[in-house]
Amino acid sequence: MSLVGRGGELRRIAALLERARALSGGGALLIHGAPGSGKTALLRTPAPGFLVLEAAGVEAETDLPFAAVQQVLMPLAADLDQLPPAQAAVLRRALETGEDVPRFALCVAVLNLLVLAGRRQPVLVRVDDVDVIDTASRDVLAFAARRVASANVVVLAAATDPAGGAATGPVLPGVERLPLVGLDVAAGAELIASAGLSPDVAIELVQLCAGAPLALREVAGALSVEQARGRAPLPVEFPRGSRIRRAYDTRLRALPDATRELLLLLAADPEGLDLDTVSELSAEAVDAAEASGIVHVVDGRMRFRTPLVAGSVYRGVSPERRRAVHRRIAGALGGSVPEHRLRRLWHLAAAEPSEPLARELADVAEEVRDRGDHAAASLASERAAELSPNGAELLLAAARDAWLAGRPHRAGVLLTRLRPAPAAVTTGGRRDLLRGQIELRAGSPAAAHETLLGASDRLAAGDRTAAVVALLHAGEASFLTGNLRRYVDISLRVLALREGGDPPERELMFEYAAGMMALFRGRHGEAVRRLRNVVDLVPRTDDPTAMNWGTLAALMLGEESLALGLTERSGAVARARGQLALVPRTLELATFAQLWLGRYNGALASAQEGLRLAQEAGLDNSVAFHRSLLALFSMFQGDDDAGLRHAQAATAIAAERGLAMPHSMSSWALAHRDLSAGRAADAAGRLRAVATAGGGPGYVTGRVLTAPHFVEAAVRCGDRAGAVEATELFGRWATSTGSTAARALLARCQALTATDPDDAEDAYREAIRLHQLGDSDFEHARTELLYGRELRRRRGPSAARTPLRSAHDTFDRLGATAWVEQSRAELRATGEPVRPVETRLEGALTAQQLTIARIVAEGATNREVAAQLYLSPRTVDHHMRNIFVKLGVRSRVELVRLLTG
Numbered sequence: 001m002s003l004v005g006r007g008g009e010l011r012r013i014a015a016l017l018e019r020a021r022a023l024s025g026g027g028a029l030l031i032h033g034a035p036g037s038g039k040t041a042l043l044r045t046p047a048p049g050f051l052v053l054e055a056a057g058v059e060a061e062t063d064l065p066f067a068a069v070q071q072v073l074m075p076l077a078a079d080l081d082q083l084p085p086a087q088a089a090v091l092r093r094a095l096e097t098g099e100d101v102p103r104f105a106l107c108v109a110v111l112n113l114l115v116l117a118g119r120r121q122p123v124l125v126r127v128d129d130v131d132v133i134d135t136a137s138r139d140v141l142a143f144a145a146r147r148v149a150s151a152n153v154v155v156l157a158a159a160t161d162p163a164g165g166a167a168t169g170p171v172l173p174g175v176e177r178l179p180l181v182g183l184d185v186a187a188g189a190e191l192i193a194s195a196g197l198s199p200d201v202a203i204e205l206v207q208l209c210a211g212a213p214l215a216l217r218e219v220a221g222a223l224s225v226e227q228a229r230g231r232a233p234l235p236v237e238f239p240r241g242s243r244i245r246r247a248y249d250t251r252l253r254a255l256p257d258a259t260r261e262l263l264l265l266l267a268a269d270p271e272g273l274d275l276d277t278v279s280e281l282s283a284e285a286v287d288a289a290e291a292s293g294i295v296h297v298v299d300g301r302m303r304f305r306t307p308l309v310a311g312s313v314y315r316g317v318s319p320e321r322r323r324a325v326h327r328r329i330a331g332a333l334g335g336s337v338p339e340h341r342l343r344r345l346w347h348l349a350a351a352e353p354s355e356p357l358a359r360e361l362a363d364v365a366e367e368v369r370d371r372g373d374h375a376a377a378s379l380a381s382e383r384a385a386e387l388s389p390n391g392a393e394l395l396l397a398a399a400r401d402a403w404l405a406g407r408p409h410r411a412g413v414l415l416t417r418l419r420p421a422p423a424a425v426t427t428g429g430r431r432d433l434l435r436g437q438i439e440l441r442a443g444s445p446a447a448a449h450e451t452l453l454g455a456s457d458r459l460a461a462g463d464r465t466a467a468v469v470a471l472l473h474a475g476e477a478s479f480l481t482g483n484l485r486r487y488v489d490i491s492l493r494v495l496a497l498r499e500g501g502d503p504p505e506r507e508l509m510f511e512y513a514a515g516m517m518a519l520f521r522g523r524h525g526e527a528v529r530r531l532r533n534v535v536d537l538v539p540r541t542d543d544p545t546a547m548n549w550g551t552l553a554a555l556m557l558g559e560e561s562l563a564l565g566l567t568e569r570s571g572a573v574a575r576a577r578g579q580l581a582l583v584p585r586t587l588e589l590a591t592f593a594q595l596w597l598g599r600y601n602g603a604l605a606s607a608q609e610g611l612r613l614a615q616e617a618g619l620d621n622s623v624a625f626h627r628s629l630l631a632l633f634s635m636f637q638g639d640d641d642a643g644l645r646h647a648q649a650a651t652a653i654a655a656e657r658g659l660a661m662p663h664s665m666s667s668w669a670l671a672h673r674d675l676s677a678g679r680a681a682d683a684a685g686r687l688r689a690v691a692t693a694g695g696g697p698g699y700v701t702g703r704v705l706t707a708p709h710f711v712e713a714a715v716r717c718g719d720r721a722g723a724v725e726a727t728e729l730f731g732r733w734a735t736s737t738g739s740t741a742a743r744a745l746l747a748r749c750q751a752l753t754a755t756d757p758d759d760a761e762d763a764y765r766e767a768i769r770l771h772q773l774g775d776s777d778f779e780h781a782r783t784e785l786l787y788g789r790e791l792r793r794r795r796g797p798s799a800a801r802t803p804l805r806s807a808h809d810t811f812d813r814l815g816a817t818a819w820v821e822q823s824r825a826e827l828r829a830t831g832e833p834v835r836p837v838e839t840r841l842e843g844a845l846t847a848q849q850l851t852i853a854r855i856v857a858e859g860a861t862n863r864e865v866a867a868q869l870y871l872s873p874r875t876v877d878h879h880m881r882n883i884f885v886k887l888g889v890r891s892r893v894e895l896v897r898l899l900t901g
Contacts, residue, residue: 035247039158054071127157189206218244265325275297346379349387358394399415412435428458449481452474564593590606628664651663671687683710684714708745808820852876857895
C-alpha cells in the first residue's frame with residue numbers, strides 16, 4: 001500500500017501486522033490527528049490473512065451502551081460458547097440488552113474472545129472515529145487493547161484530536177499513540193499532482209491546507225482553470241459543502257462564545273497576532289483558543305494552524321462585524337514600533353478605507369522592507385495600492401516583496417492585476433523584469449527569455465541598470481536551456497548598453513557578460529582577464545545577485561575557495577535582508593564550489609538546504625538543480641536508491657523545462673554509479689550523450705565537468721580517441737584557470753590516455769602531488785585506485801599496495817561503499833588480506849558497544865535500543881557518542897554503511 005508522505009506511519013503499522021501474522025504476538029495503536037489528516041486511510045491498511053473486525057463511531061449511537069462492541073464482535077457470535085459460561089452470559093447480556101453489567105467481567109470476556117479467535121488466525125480490530133463511539137464500548141476496547149501484546153491480535157483505532165483539548169478526557173488511555181501531522185510540501189504537491197496545478201500553486205495550496213490530505217484533494221478539485229495556473233488568487237476558505245468544511249464548522253460551533261470571538265479576531269489578521277495584543281483583546285479566551293487545537297503559537301504569534309479555517313471564520317460574519325473587528329484590533333495596536341504602526345494602519349484601512357491611509361501605509365511598508373520583512377511590506381503595499389487612484393507602483397512593490405519573501409505564486413497573482421498606463425513604459429518594464437525573474441526560477445526558462453528581452457527593451461531608455469539585469473537574466477535562461485548562439489547574442493546586447501564611466505555594480509555586469517561570452521567562444525585569455533575584473537569588483541557591491549555573478553566568475557577561473565567565500569557573503573546578505581527567494585540560487589553555487597573543493601559533506605548540506613528552501617518556495621528549476629547534485633553525492637556514497645530517486649526527479653523537471661545543467665549532472669550521477677559497479681561502457685555511453693546533447697553553455701559546462709569520468713570510462717571500454725578528445729577539452733579549461741584540483745584531474749586524464757607507460761606513471765605521480773595540495777579526498781583516492789591498478793599490472797603486487805591501501809582507507813572513511821569494494825578487490829588481487837568490517841569493529845568497540853551498533857544498524861532508535869537491552873536512553877546516548885568517536889563516523893548513516901560494508 002502506498003500513501004503519499006506516510007511511509008513512517010505505514011512501517012509502524014506493518015510491523016504490528018507482521019508480528020501477528022507470524023503468530024508472535026500483537027499490539028495496539030491509536031492513530032490521531034486533525035480533521036482530514038488521513039487517519040481513516042491509514043486505518044484501512046490492507047491486512048491479507050487476517051480476520052478483520054470493524055466498527056465506526058456514529059453520533060446517533062453515542063448514547064447506546066456497547067453499540068460499538070456489538071459491531072466489532074458480530075462475526076464472533078458463534079464463538080461465545082467457547083468462553084467460560086459466566087463470561088459468555090455477561091457478554092450476551094451486554095450485547096443483547098445494553099444493560100449495565102459487571103464491567104471487569106465484561107472486559108475479560110471480550111479480551112478472551114479476541115484471544116481465542118487469534119489462535120485460529122491473526123485478528124485485526126479496526127475502530128474508526130473511536131472518539132465518537134459510546135463510552136462503555138471505548139472503555140472495554142481500551143482494556144483489551146492494553147492486553148493484546150501476547151496474543152495474535154492487533155487493535156488499530158483512529159480519533160480526531162478534540163477541539164476542546166485535554167479537558168474532554170483521553171481517548172484509549174495507555175494505548176500507544178501515532179500522531180499524524182500535515183504532509184510536507186513535497187508530499188503534499190505529489191498528492192495533488194494529477195490536478196494539473198502549476199508548481200507554485202501546488203506549494204501555496206499545501207501551505208493553505210496545512211498539508212491535510214482531505215483538504216488538499218477537495219480544494220484542488222474545486223479550483224478554476226485560472227487559479228490552477230496561478231493567474232487568479234487561491235480560495236481563502238474551504239469549498240462550501242466539502243467534507244473538510246463540515247468537519248471544521250462542527251468543531252467551531254462546539255466552542256464557547258468567547259473562544260469563537262477570539263478566533264474571529266485572529267482570522268482578521270493574515271499574519272496572526274502577538275500574544276500581548278491577544279491578551280489585551282481577550283485574555284480569558286487565550287488558553288481555551290490554544291487548547292482548541294485550531295490555533296497555535298509560533299514565534300510569539302498566535303495563528304491558525306490551517307489558514308483556510310481562518311478564511312471560513314472571517315467570511316462567516318457580516319461585513320459590518322468584520323469592520324468592527326478591524327477597528328478593535330487597530331485600537332489595541334499602539335506605539336511607535338514600525339511593525340505595530342503598519343499593522344494598525346492596515347487594520348484601519350480595512351475598517352475605514354481612505355487615500356491618506358494609503359500614503360501612510362506606503363511609508364511604513366518602506367520601513368519594514370528595510371528591516372527585511374518583505375512579507376509584511378507586501379501586504380501593506382497591496383492594501384495601499386487598493387486605496388490609491390494610481391497604485392501601479394505600489395502593486396509592483398507588493399509583488400516584488402512577495403517574490404523576495406519566497407511567495408512566487410502571490411507575486412504572480414499581484415502582477416496579473418498590474419495594468420500600468422500606456423505611458424508608464426518603465427513600470428511595465430519592471431513588471432516584466434520581475435515576471436521574467438520568477439519564470440526563470442519557477443517556470444519555463446524559454447518563456448523567461450522572451451519576457452526578459454521585452455523587459456530590457458522597455459527599460460533601456462529609463463533605467464539602464466535594470467535593462468542590463470534583465471539581459472543578464474535572459475542570458476542565464478539561455479544557459480539553462482543550452483543555447484550558445486542566443487547566449488552570445490544577448491551578451492552583445494548587454495555590451496551595446498555600455499557608455500563608459502559606469503558605476504562599479506554596472507561595470508561588474510558588463511565585464512561579466514564580456515567574460516562569459518569570451519569563455520564560450522573559446523577565447524580563454526580574454527575570458528580570464530574579464531572574469532578577473534569581475535572578481536575584483538565584487539567587494540564594491542552589496543547586491544546578492546551581483547555577488548552571485550562574481551561567484552560564477554570565480555568558479556570559471558578555478559578559484560573555488562574564493563567562490564565559496566562569496567556564496568557565504570551573498571547568502572548572509574540575502575538572509576539578513578529577508579530575500580529568501582535568492583538563497584536557493586546562492587546554495588546552488590555554494591554546492592558547486594564545495595564539489596570542486598572535494599568538501600562533500602559541506603556540499604551535501606548545502607544541496608539539502610537548497611532543495612528544502614526551493615521546494616518550500618516553489619522554485620522548481622532550482623529544485624531540479626539541487627536534486628541532480630544530491631543524486632551525484634548519493635552515488636558517491638554508494639546510496640544507489642536515493643541517487644536514482646533524485647536523478648529521476650531532476651531529469652523529469654529538466655525534460656519538461658529544457659534544463660541542460662540538471663540533465664548533465666543527473667547523467668553524471670548515473671554514470672558514476674556505472675563506473676563504481678564496473679560498467680564502463682554504460683558510463684561512457686551516458687557521458688557521451690551529454691557531450692552530444694547540445695552546443696549551448698549549459699551542455700558545454702556539463703561536458704567539462706564530466707570529462708574526467710568520461711575519460712576513465714572511455715579508456716576502459718576501448719574508446720581512446722574519445723578519451724583524448726575529452727582530455728583536450730578539459731585541459732583547455734583546467735590550464736586557463738590554474739585550479740589545483742582541476743590540474744590534478746587533468747594529469748589523471750593524461751595518465752589514462754598516455755601511450756607510453758613511463759609517461760603514464762609520471763602523470764599519475766603529478767596528479768597525486770597536486771591532489772595533496774588540495775583537499776579533494778575523494779578524487780585523490782580515485783586517482784590512487786587507478787594508479788594502484790596500473791602498478792599492479794605493470795610492476796606487480798608489491799608496488800601497488802601502498803596507493804591501493806590509501807585509496808581503500810579513504811573510501812572507507814568517506815562511506816563510499818561501492819569504491820571500497822573496488823579497492824578491496826584490487827588489494828586482494830595483490831595478495832594483501834583486508835580485514836572484514838566485523839573484525840575491525842570487534843577490535844575497536846567493547847562488547848556492549850558492538851551490540852548497540854548492530855541493533856542501530858538494523859534501524860532501531862536509541863530509545864528502542866534501550867528497551868531491548870534494559871538500559872536507560874541516556875546510557876545508550878553515551879555509548880553512541882563513544883561509538884562515533886572510536887569508528888570515526890559522524891552519523892547513523894555512516895555507521896550503517898560501515899557495518900554493512
